Amino acid sequence: MELRSCTFDYGEDTRPILDAVDLTVEEGELVVLAGRTGVGKSTLLGLVNGLVPKFTGGRFRGDVLIDGASVMHLPPRERAHLVGYVGQDPAAGFVTDTVEEELAYGMEQLGYDPATMRRRVEETLDLLGIPELRARDLRTLSGGQQQRVAIGSVLTTHPRMLVLDEPTSALDPTAAEDVLATLTRLVHDLGVSVLLAEHRLERVVPFADRMAVLRGDGSLEVGDPREVLLDSPVAPPLVELGRALGWSPLPLSVREARRAARGLTERLTPPVVPETAAGKVSVRTRRLTVAYGDVVAVRDVDLELHAGSVTCLMGRNGSGKSTLLWTLQGSTRRTAGSVTVAGDDPATLSAAERRARFGLVPQTAADLLYLETVAEECATADRHAEASAGTCRALLERLVPGIDPEAHPRDLSEGQRLSLVLAIVLTSAPGVVALDEPTRGLDYPAKSVLATVLRELADDGRTVVVATHDVEFVAAVADRTVVLAEGQVVSAGPTAKVAVESPAFAPQTVKVLGPAWLTVDQVRTALDTARG
Ligand SMILES: Nc1ncnc2c1ncn2[C@@H]1O[C@H](COP(=O)(O)OP(=O)(O)OP(=O)(O)O)[C@@H](O)[C@H]1O
């Protein structure tokens, strides 16, 4: 695949997204595309799959070639057999009703014979670890289950090129590893080319042959990951650690970092994390069970959330995190057990009362946006929350700077749109704030701001609960972590304990420096102390 001198913007009075950008992805190569939130990653991927500029509008100059031939005249539908594409919102791309139908759909369009279709569907179900979901209605799948089906559905036709937009954003850490290992196998064994955009670089950099970073001025820097990451505006914790310690070359794997870090911790005073005094219990469940027909999503859960603290819910895809949040909020009906939020059973409250007590940012956050401009959304949020004018806008600016207030929310990038919803919900600052996978599309600076904002809310006496797969975010924000498996609580306690119990949930600094070190910030602080 080759982008030849591509220049693009969304219209006369918008900033150039791409300025004479060149990029090649060779046969059998995996290239990671990175950059700040809203910089233009999805736009670049859209040029390859044909959605840009055909369906987005905008002004384009340049050429896109696959196998040496220009594909600019081919609409997305006709590019699909050359380029398998999975977007940021996998469910948006579904065209059928069930998992098996979705996996077979691409092959049907290309006229495969039934026996081959059958075999490939089975292979793909196994490859992605979802055979038990084969007959399920796509709409009833959890976020991560949907993402796996979406990835599977483009693999079945064995396209030569895969274009994936944040393919691990809804996946649990183990599933993310598995999916990337599968992709790498296709790249190595079958010569498939992969271009993937991702914010969680710690997950993908170890698999990257090359990296491409959009710098925000329309330019694209392409090269060896180690070189590109030297001064990239976004970098995984290992690289931040290497930068803080002046390591050269920069470590890209935990193994390399461990070698570089020998003897380091003896010289540093480990961080002391103050036990946050647990406030009053504000949310309590007793033997809570939630079933959807035969599927028991939450089973016998006893949970207590404290005012003044941030709790993270972790656990495999489909382990019941979203269901638990919606049941605490009161919208999903429980099968058995009890829930109280600030003393009342949310099921007995009106929808408005529930929202006022328990703010929930859903996994598909865009559902909450309905006005014509960012400015109107912000103004309305201020009014509803009886907050002073400009509160929501200021919060948004802190999370992701520079969003045009006149932009239509539909035209925002994924991370920008999520930030807008976060700003709206956090403006109203209800007693309990629940966030379902709130780091999709967010770059490292935005995640760090979000962690600070949640901390401030907790310090202000609110209860914060976050369902997420982002172990680095958990390490930065959570006082307590609760791990679910098949709807049951299997582990709960201070994050410093829970996150280090299992390698799947351990942040990179823990793997390199040991259980005392949850974040690179802690290392920076200890370094400053040691240097006096
Ligand atoms: N249809 C559109 N019309 C106008 N502006 C748009 C449109 N689509 C995207 N934009 C703007 O173009 C910029 C790039 O968006 P894009 O979705 O490519 O970013 P991204 O790097 O993929 O972001 P994220 O990290 O949040 O996924 C953003 O500032 C966005 O607001």
Ligand SMILES: Nc1ncnc2c1ncn2[C@@H]1O[C@H](COP(=O)(O)OP(=O)(O)OP(=O)(O)O)[C@@H](O)[C@H]1O
């Ligand atoms: N409407 C429904 N009908 C049937 N099963 C459902 C329905 N909604 C969810 N489920 C199932 O319940 C289980 C728990 O789903 P839930 O969305 O709570 O998981 P999760 O931990 O949030 O997953 P993820 O990390 O992938 O977002 C999953 O197996 C899911 O497929």
